[in-house]
Amino acid sequence: MNHPYLEVTGLKKSYGFKPILRGIDLSVEPGQCMALLGANGAGKTTLLRILAALTSPGAGTVRIGGLDLARDAHQARRLVGFVAHQPYLYDELTALENLLFFGRLYSVRRCKERAGVLLERVGLAKRAGERTSALSRGQAQRLALARALLHEPRLLLLDEPDTGLDEEGIALLETLLQEHRQAGGAILLTTHHLERALLWSERIGLLSGGRLTYQSETGGLEAGSVREVYQEALR
Amino acid sequence: MTFLEQVLAILWKDIRCELRSKQTWMGMGLFALLVLVIFNFAFDLRVDNKAAIAPGALWVAFVFASLLGLGRTIAAEREKGLMDRLLLCPVDRKAIYLAKLLGNLLFIGVVELVALPVFAALFNVPLFAGSLLPIVLLGTLGIASVGTLFSAIASATQARELLLPLLIFPLIVPVVIGAVRATGALMVPAANEPPWLGLITAFDVIFLSISMLTFEFVVEE
Amino acid sequence: MALAKHETGIEQRDAGHTSKRKDAHFPYISLLLGVLSFTGMLVSICMIFLYAPMDAVQGEPQRIFYFHVPMAWLGMLGFGVVAAAGIGYLITKDERWDWAARASAELGAIFITLALVTGSIWGETIWGTWWTWDARLTTTLILWFIYISYLMLRSYLGRTPSSARAGAVLAIIGIIDVPIIYESVNWWRTLHPAQQVGVAGALPPSVVLTLMISLASFTLFYTFLMIQLYQLQRLQTLAQRLRAHLM
DSSP: OOSOSEEEEEEEEEETTEEEEEEEEEEEOTTOEEEEEEOTTSSHHHHHHHHTTSSOOSEEEEEETTEETTTOHHHHHHHEEEEOSSOOOOTTSBHHHHHHHHHHHTTOTTHHHHHHHHHHHTTOGGGTTSBGGGSOHHHHHHHHHHHHHTTOOSEEEEESTTTTOOHHHHHHHHHHHHHHHHTTOEEEEEOSOHHHHHHHOSEEEEEETTEEEEEEEOTTOOHHHHHHHHHHHHO | OOHHHHHHHHHHHHHHHHHHHOOHHHHHHHHHHHHHHHHHHHSOOOHHHHHHHHHHHHHHHHHHHHHHHHHHHHHHTOSTTTTHHHHTSSOOHHHHHHHHHHHHHHHHHHHHHHHHHHHHHHTTOOOOHHHHHHHHHHHHHHHHHHHHHHHHHHTTSSSHHHHHHHHHHHHTHHHHHHHHHHHHHHHSOOTTOOOHHHHHHHHHHHHHHHHHHHHHHHHOO | OOOOOOOOHHHHHOOSGGGGSOOOOOHHHHHHHHHHHHHHHHHHHHIIIIISOOBTTTBGGGGGHHHHHHHHHHHHHHHHHHHHHHHHHHHHOOHHHHHHHHHHHHHHHHHHHHHHHHHHHHHHHHHSOSOOOOHHHHHHHHHHHHHHHHHHHHHHHOSSHHHHHHHHHHHHHHHHHHHHHHHHHHHHHHHSOOOOOSOOSOOOHHHHHHHHHHHHHHHHHHHHHHHHHHHHHHHHHHHHHHHHHHO
16 A cells, blocks of 8 residues: 555656756555646657557656556556546547447457446446547547546546536536546546645646646645745746 | 457447448549559550560559558548547457457458459450469568558557558568569569569568557557 | 867856756867878879779770769768768657758768769760669658658757757658669669669779779868767857847
8 A cells, every 4th residue: 555556766858958847756545646737838748658658758667556657558558547638549440439449459458348437437328339530529528537547547647627528517427536546446547727736636736837836735735825836837 | 258259349330330431442443443443554564565564563563452441441540539438348359459450351362252363354364263362462461461460550650651651661572572473483483483472471471460569558558 | 171170158057957967079089181182182183093903995084983972972872961960860869860960961961963964974974974873772762752851850850859859760761762762773773774874894893993092081071070060060059049038
């Protein structure tokens, strides 16, 4: 229980010659949720992409569930569910077909059943047979959530998951995150919404200029005290 | 999921998406026909020199059709990060390559299937489907194996449609020479003809393997 | 000679992983190679024009042979180095391999162009036409195209790791393809035997000696230029990195 599920040490990344991440250290325990805040372009998306093994880091190590991402990327990918800015879905396929396809790639057992259950869970059961291009932004986001949860990942990575969701969608997201935590999974998400970050997560971090300039437990934190630091970092 | 299952799953997905978007495959069939008709006017095919020019005309049409088919992969990946959906999953990168290759072969194959009977009719060339098929298959495989790899490379650039032929044409010279000569040898059997089909097969084996192995370096960030 | 000896203070403060490496400057080897290749070239030129016998069939123009062969050889060698450096980069991910690859690509492209030009001129003197589709000239031409496509690709993709990887893959495929291309053109040519650009028959020892000396001095020259161009690549990379830091 004391071994962090996600452990990042000295992570650096440059695009071309421009440094984006200048040395990130963070860790998330099982059953914990950590929220990252930061201005646009601060490197939040880059960080998540590295953790999802879509990009290789310039320097540093990432350990997920004890696996070294550099060496065991394929096994690590099975443990990670990623909800990104783009929904990562195929427009021409229906909602159900999308889930079935990804389910096959992740070797999900009893895939049809599981897909049906998840579609029900995210409230898209009625639209299972519709092409993804016909779904609204919010519905596509929910489908993306379903896709991320399909293979029962231990680590959830979410890049501003609340964008595009209505009230109902945000409530759903909150419940899903809660369930995931209770099952012992770890979560790392990014958001612009300070209050939600404090509400949903046990740890909070501020990404600014490629570094984590602020990290803290959220228990007992007042929004006001953090807000100042947050505004400062946004400038 | 086994390697083969991964390949087939991705291939089936690509086919479904392509069929539903209806964009490229109709245009390609028409294109092949057009090229052949234009060749009819461009080359003066009298009976005596027909055998010399017909194989070349056929294979130029096929090379351009291949380029078109490969270009569709590039067009599909124009949006940055389209591969990310696949790369996110624990799927073998070699399987992605093979699936893309098979998809390309299918589409180029459709064009060639349309073009061959028309070719036989337009140029009054007997269509010897049996012995021509291996040449067409192996030749197209050679072009597509290298082409699939380089379309992934070129898709990252701005001038992708210019770069792809520039990258591919010099490399597929052995295939083009072999295929044209082998087709010609079918029409006019000659003595002491070098083993062209063997050359093309060797090319295919070598470059399919290398492309499959190096694909992951090209497609991952 | 571009001998890079100075490192600026900013560069050493750079937190990138390059700051711990000793980037080789090769000042002494460079000097030695420079002197050796200079003398070698002088000796070669003397031998080519004064020592080597005049060809009975082709006359004086045949002396192009002593320039054409080394240049074609260096064009081939250059691409081999690009491929080897590419493999090195794919394995180690160390950008210095990529510097070597880019340097050799530029250098090799120049030599292959010269080989084409000298080959064409030579063909003109023998056969009266500026181009014959003989196996060697044709393969040289195709290699030239591969060089150009490599340089264009690297130019379009910039100085990024994915650019280096793409270049490495292109070079690996290219180097394996070249012998196959040569064979296929050769087979094609045997069906339509045409003018061959070259020297026929056994070569007298004086010719062989001149050729060997010429090959050796050109290769020394290539190595010398490689070091200079490698340094140039290194400096260009560092300059871009500095510029990015300052922005």
